[in-house]
Amino acid sequence: MLREIVYNELMGLGKTEAVAKEWGAVAAEFEHVCGEKESYTRADIMAFLSHLRKRGLLQSTIRKDLKAIKVVARVQGWEFPKLPLRRVNPDETQRTILSKTTINSIITLGKQGLLKDIELCYLALATTYGLRRAELARLTPASFPDEHHLIVDTAKGGRRTTHLIPPQITPYLNCFKHYAADSLTHMFHHITGKCGVDTGKGYGWHSIRRSLATELILSEASALNVLRFMRWSDASTRGEFGMLAIYAKKDQERIDNEIFRIHPFLPYWGEVDCADSKHCPNSRLPMDVYIKDLDTCLAIKEAEAILERRKGDGIYSKQA
Numbered sequence: 001m002l003r004e005i006v007y008n009e010l011m012g013l014g015k016t017e018a019v020a021k022e023w024g025a026v027a028a029e030f031e032h033v034c035g036e037k038e039s040y041t042r043a044d045i046m047a048f049l050s051h052l053r054k055r056g057l058l059q060s061t062i063r064k065d066l067k068a069i070k071v072v073a074r075v076q077g078w079e080f081p082k083l084p085l086r087r088v089n090p091d092e093t094q095r096t097i098l099s100k101t102t103i104n105s106i107i108t109l110g111k112q113g114l115l116k117d118i119e120l121c122y123l124a125l126a127t128t129y130g131l132r133r134a135e136l137a138r139l140t141p142a143s144f145p146d147e148h149h150l151i152v153d154t155a156k157g158g159r160r161t162t163h164l165i166p167p168q169i170t171p172y173l174n175c176f177k178h179y180a181a182d183s184l185t186h187m188f189h190h191i192t193g194k195c196g197v198d199t200g201k202g203y204g205w206h207s208i209r210r211s212l213a214t215e216l217i218l219s220e221a222s223a224l225n226v227l228r229f230m231r232w233s234d235a236s237t238r239g240e241f242g243m244l245a246i247y248a249k250k251d252q253e254r255i256d257n258e259i260f261r262i263h264p265f266l267p268y269w270g271e272v273d274c275a276d277s278k279h280c281p282n283s284r285l286p287m288d289v290y291i292k293d294l295d296t297c298l299a300i301k302e303a304e305a306i307l308e309r310r311k312g313d314g315i316y317s318k319q320a
Contacts, residue, residue, distance in 0.1 A: 001036055002027035006071050018137060018181040023068035030069055039078040045069065049083075059085070096202045097210040100264050103127060107268040109195045117175040119191050122184065124169040125150075127265040130209035130230050137181040144176065154231040161231050164256040166263075168270035215264035228252070229259045 007024040011017065033051045034044040048069065052062050063085065073080040098106075107127065110120050125131055125139070134155040143151045147170055150163045165173070179187065185204060192199045199207070209230070216226045260266060 002031040002072055005075050006068055009071055009075050016134060016138075018134065023071065026065045026068035027072055030072070039076055040069075040073070042081040045081055045083070095210060096199075096204075096207045097214065098197070098199075098203075098207045100211060100215050102197055103208060103211055103265060104268045106191065106195045106197060107265065110191070111269075114194050115191060117172075118177065119187060119194075120172045121176050122179070122187060123191060124172040124269060126205050126208045127212070128166065128169055128263070128269070129163060130212040131205065132209060133181055133184055133205045135231075136184050136205060137179065139176070140178050141176065144173065152231065159231075162252060164253055164260075166256075166260050166266055166269075168266050172269070212264065216259065216262070219262045219264070221259065221262055225255050225258055228255050 003024040006027040007020045010020040010023060029051075030048050033048050034040060037044075045066075049062065049066075052065060057065075066083075070080050107123065109115075110123060115123065122136060125136065129150070129152065131139075131152065132155045135152050138153040138155075143153075144165075145151065148165055150165050152161045152163060154161055188204055189199060192203070213226065213230055216229070217223070
């Protein structure tokens with residue numbers, strides 16, 4: 001009952017289906033712990049809090065789950081009690097990140113046949129644009145009006161953004177089809193698992209996004225260009241820089257071109273160093289001819305080491 005109440009409320013307010021389902025599941029768990037009632041008391045809330053803490057959830061996760069119960073209170077017309085919850089310790093907030101070398105190794109291995117075409121497609125989109133899981137889940141065939149542009153329905157209050165599609169990833173996008181958020185989570189772990197990368201709790205598409213943002217900042221890209229390429233909303237910036245974001249004209253095509261020139265992952269998708277003859281038929285020379293920097297060497301060496309481990313364990317299989 002509460003699952004349906006929360007789901008319908010959030011869908012009616014224009015929230016994404018993924019959020020409506022997630023919060024609906026929390027409401028169902030609340031109902032399982034506290035029973036089916038027309039209203040709930042502070043004692044019920046405390047019983048649910050005790051249940052969540054016994055599960056070993058982080059304080060930040062508990063606070064998020066309580067938001068779903070506040071939706072229940074609003075719909076049923078009872079007052080949610082004031083709770084003196086402690087603040088979230090910054091050390092409790094998990095912000096997982098994959099290193100530049102690891103991501104480039106995944107791309108390298110994927111192009112050698114370890115990944116399916118659809119997995120390469122989503123990996124190309126995630127590593128190029130740093131798409132959030134919600135943004136990946138919102139993509140449809142209509143998001144690709146032509147082979148040169150991608151329309152992203154930006155998450156977290158940002159504007160819809162039309163990006164340029166760099167030619168390096170164009171061959172990998174032809175097989176695109178829509179996947180729901182939960183399926184995309186499973187896909188991420190399938191990709192990393194096939195490539196021998198151990199990703200535990202907390203890792204996901206956002207781990208790639210954080211890596212891309214970090215590398216762009218370290219490359220001394222314009223902070224405003226990074227802000228807009230990564231699709232953070234202008235309202236999320238503060239102070240004088242926030243005013244600059246509001247008043248500066250946004251030229252997305254120019255921003256994309258400038259970011260692509262210093263992009264940390266695009267070179268690993270390009271035809272010039274592509275070992276994937278299926279997607280890059282014009283590639284003629286072996287990849288090691290084009291190794292020009294230490295980062296590339298490290299990525300190749302890590303990829304080769306992963307392949308050797310997989311062969312030694314007897315689990316190497318293309319398109320597994």
